[in-house]
Amino acid sequence: MSSDIHVGDPLLVIEDLKLEFKTEEGTVKALDGINITVKKGEIHGVIGETGCGKSVTSLTTLGLLDNNARIRGGEVLYKGVNLLKMNDEDLRQKIRGNEISMIFQNPSTSLNPVYTAGEQIKESVVIYQSDDKKEAQKLVLDELDRVKLPDPEDVYDKYPHELSGGMQQRVMIAMMLACNSNLLIADEPTTALDVSIQAQFLKILRGLKESRDLSILYITHDMAVISEICDVVTVMYGGQIAEKADVHELFKNPKHPYTIGLIHSVPGVMESIEEFETIPGTVPRLINPPSGCRFHPRCEYAREICKEKKPELEEIEKDHFVACHFWEEVE
Amino acid sequence: MNLVETENLKKFFDSKKGTVKAVNDVSINVIKGETLGVVGESGCGKTTLGRTILKLIKPTSGKIYFDGKDITNLDGEDMRSLRKKMNIVFQDPVSALNPQMTVYDHLNRPLVIHNMVDSEEEKLRRMVDILNTMGLKAEHLIRYPHELSGGQKQRVCIARALCLEPDFLVLDEPTSALDVSVQSKILKLLDRAKRKFKVSYMFISHNINLVRAISDRLGVMYLGKLVEIGDSTDIFNEPKHPYTQALFKSVPQPDPDEKVEAPLTGQVPSPVNPPEGCAFAPRCPRSQSVCERDNPDLIEAYGRKIACHRYK
Ligand SMILES: Nc1ncnc2c1ncn2[C@@H]1O[C@H](COP(=O)(O)OP(=O)(O)OP(=O)(O)O)[C@@H](O)[C@H]1O
Ligand SMILES: Nc1ncnc2c1ncn2[C@@H]1O[C@H](COP(=O)(O)OP(=O)(O)OP(=O)(O)O)[C@@H](O)[C@H]1O
Ligand code: SF4
Ligand SMILES: [Mg+2]
Ligand SMILES: [Mg+2]
Numbered sequence: 254m255s256s257d258i259h260v261g262d263p264l265l266v267i268e269d270l271k272l273e274f275k276t277e278e279g280t281v282k283a284l285d286g287i288n289i290t291v292k293k294g295e296i297h298g299v300i301g302e303t304g305c306g307k308s309v310t311s312l313t314t315l316g317l318l319d320n321n322a323r324i325r326g327g328e329v330l331y332k333g334v335n336l337l338k339m340n341d342e343d344l345r346q347k348i349r350g351n352e353i354s355m356i357f358q359n360p361s362t363s364l365n366p367v368y369t370a371g372e373q374i375k376e377s378v379v380i381y382q383s384d385d386k387k388e389a390q391k392l393v394l395d396e397l398d399r400v401k402l403p404d405p406e407d408v409y410d411k412y413p414h415e416l417s418g419g420m421q422q423r424v425m426i427a428m429m430l431a432c433n434s435n436l437l438i439a440d441e442p443t444t445a446l447d448v449s450i451q452a453q454f455l456k457i458l459r460g461l462k463e464s465r466d467l468s469i470l471y472i473t474h475d476m477a478v479i480s481e482i483c484d485v486v487t488v489m490y491g492g493q494i495a496e497k498a499d500v501h502e503l504f505k506n507p508k509h510p511y512t513i514g515l516i517h518s519v520p521g522v523m524e525s526i527e528e529f530e531t532i533p534g535t536v537p538r539l540i541n542p543p544s545g546c547r548f549h550p551r552c553e554y555a556r557e558i559c560k561e562k563k564p565e566l567e568e569i570e571k572d573h574f575v576a577c578h579f580w581e582e583v584e
Numbered sequence: 585m586n587l588v589e590t591e592n593l594k595k596f597f598d599s600k601k602g603t604v605k606a607v608n609d610v611s612i613n614v615i616k617g618e619t620l621g622v623v624g625e626s627g628c629g630k631t632t633l634g635r636t637i638l639k640l641i642k643p644t645s646g647k648i649y650f651d652g653k654d655i656t657n658l659d660g661e662d663m664r665s666l667r668k669k670m671n672i673v674f675q676d677p678v679s680a681l682n683p684q685m686t687v688y689d690h691l692n693r694p695l696v697i698h699n700m701v702d703s704e705e706e707k708l709r710r711m712v713d714i715l716n717t718m719g720l721k722a723e724h725l726i727r728y729p730h731e732l733s734g735g736q737k738q739r740v741c742i743a744r745a746l747c748l749e750p751d752f753l754v755l756d757e758p759t760s761a762l763d764v765s766v767q768s769k770i771l772k773l774l775d776r777a778k779r780k781f782k783v784s785y786m787f788i789s790h791n792i793n794l795v796r797a798i799s800d801r802l803g804v805m806y807l808g809k810l811v812e813i814g815d816s817t818d819i820f821n822e823p824k825h826p827y828t829q830a831l832f833k834s835v836p837q838p839d840p841d842e843k844v845e846a847p848l849t850g851q852v853p854s855p856v857n858p859p860e861g862c863a864f865a866p867r868c869p870r871s872q873s874v875c876e877r878d879n880p881d882l883i884e885a886y887g888r889k890i891a892c893h894r895y896k
Contacts (some may be wrong), residue, residue: 404854419626449834477836519838523797531765
């Protein structure tokens with residue numbers, strides 16, 4: 254695997270990925286042509302509502318899909334090598350942890366209840382940093398300290414159920430940072446954290462990007478977090494890409510009605526909860542997704558053509574892509 | 585009129601390194617009919633406080649009052665009949681529901697255990713009424729958890745908690761795992777249910793703007809202690825405790841040009857060996873020598889209660 258990849262070069266290239274799940278009720282068309290490029294040293298955000306395919310995109314990358322998944326097309330190139338063609342053994346040996354590590358969405362189910370926090374992190378440290386027992390222990394404590402856990406020595410000996418939700422999440426994060434990988438996939442890593450710890454955590458990630466040129470695929474449904482940390486953003490809706498742009502461009506000049514809806518839905522200062530306005534309607538079921546533009550049932554700009562024809566992802570300005578028939582009218 | 589009140593409540597856990605003071609001398613009250621928001625750093629003891637008040641775990645010391653009655657040592661039949669008056673909803677609806685049980689089963693159990701209904705007819709009427717209140721329909725009764733979306737699952741959890749007509753609910757991050765549009769719906773439904781069923785809430789959340797919108801009063805915790813409590817609007821307009829100020833400054837804005845500067849730095853203190861004086865002193869931008877020496881009392885100031893030496 255080539256290692257002379259420089260900052261700004263593509264590290265992970267997901268190309269036209271199509272994915273389905275077979276279920277009793279029918280075929281779930283989970284991903285319908287997803288393109289995402291994460292460059293070396295870049296933090297790439299992926300945002301969208303529940304079920305739009307954020308997690309399965311990352312699980313495909315690591316070869317961790319459920320048995321009922323069928324890849325219908327596309328490539329996932331990491332340093333130029335197609336991971337979809339790699340066997341499980343190689344993925345485990347050469348990719349997971351080593352090159353790409355992942356913080357999973359749900360900390361309480363991804364930590365092992367029968368091992369203490371310290372033992373679990375030590376496993377990563379021993380594999381990826383040092384197999385000297387004494388040193389490994391110290392490195393674990395450093396990792397726990399780095400994610401701002403109080404009293405690392407105490408947390409080291411604690412079992413997951415003895416930690417608060419946010420502490421479990423930080424243990425997960427420490428475990429992944431211990432891998433020293435080149436690409437970090439972080440799937441909703443801060444849902445259980447309070448805003449001040451979240452702010453510190455985001456700062457840690459930015460620091461790693463600066464110091465180690467770490468690349469991050471950052472998955473979330475929080476637009477405010479996206480604006481805090483990401484360089485580039487991909488907005489997903491119903492298994493498709495709605496919009497993609499540099500973070501400043503996306504917030505200053507959003508062109509997809511869905512992106513605008515997401516930006517406006519961030520809860521601001523409100524007198525009462527009745528003022529909390531969001532995008533009307535609900536996310537589509539992907540067994541029978543809406544025809545044409547999958548967003549049309551919820552879109553205030555939708556017209557006849559939106560039901561009939563799927564809008565192509567169009568480059569409307571350099572590096573700014575939108576899939577909407579009426580993007581020129583949107584404001 | 586207080587519905588819930590604690591007096592010097594403590595909940596300690598033993599750990600290898602010593603005693604974890606998860607809830608350390610908290611006197612807090614929930615007024616009848618209100619929503620009390622509770623915020624604070626991850627691990628500061630919010631969940632433990634909620635669980636201790638509901639007597640899901642045994643307090644180490646201190647007193648708990650419910651509707652004026654000391655319930656600290658209540659057990660057996662008395663505690664059982666109190667159970668239906670107070671309940672809790674957790675963040676994670678997935679693990680809170682039994683995959684083998686339908687929505688009907690989930691609602692049926694508490695209604696039967698607590699003898700809440702006389703006939704099957706009345707039971708169904710009540711189930712449907714509660715489901716409607718949470719924006720679900722009668723047809724959802726026959727569904728299993730895997731046939732529901734995340735938001736629908738959480739609505740079922742809330743419906744289950746509401747169906748015993750409790751007086752008091754602890755909502756522990758009830759929507760933080762959900763999309764904003766679903767959050768908005770559920771929080772509005774909760775707010776309306778509060779009036780319809782005359783229930784009081786303790787609402788624990790990390791989303792500062794949501795807490796602000798939904799709470800009548802706000803309590804701010806830091807390392808097992810209550811550091812500021814009072815009218816929610818007052819505190820949001822003018823936070824006084826340096827921790828509250830730092831917390832509010834950490835709220836990210838949806839604007840890439842405005843970054844949060846992570847104002848809280850310094851070593852996070854441990855609930856095993858809390859600092860001698862004010863627990864926040866090691867990280868406080870305004871600490872003075874007295875702060876490291878003495879623990880500040882929670883005192884009345886600015887129409888609220890604050891525990892900080894800066895306010896005397
Ligand atoms: N094993 C599976 N079998 C059938 N459908 C599945 C399976 N795994 C995922 N899906 C479906 O694939 C779609 C994408 O799911 P995914 O978990 O990627 O969503 P997400 O964007 O991560 O949502 P969330 O924000 O809730 O985490 C959903 O419609 C989901 O129901
Ligand atoms: N069963 C237990 N055994 C030992 N320690 C525990 C136990 N439960 C909680 N603790 C400790 O008590 C402290 C408070 O935990 P708690 O879960 O109440 O925090 P929290 O404020 O709800 O945090 P979060 O916002 O992360 O959910 C933590 O230091 C935690 O490790
Ligand atoms: S293509 Fe049509 S339905 Fe889709 S976002 Fe644009 S205007 Fe709305
Ligand atoms: Mg997901
Ligand atoms: Mg908690």
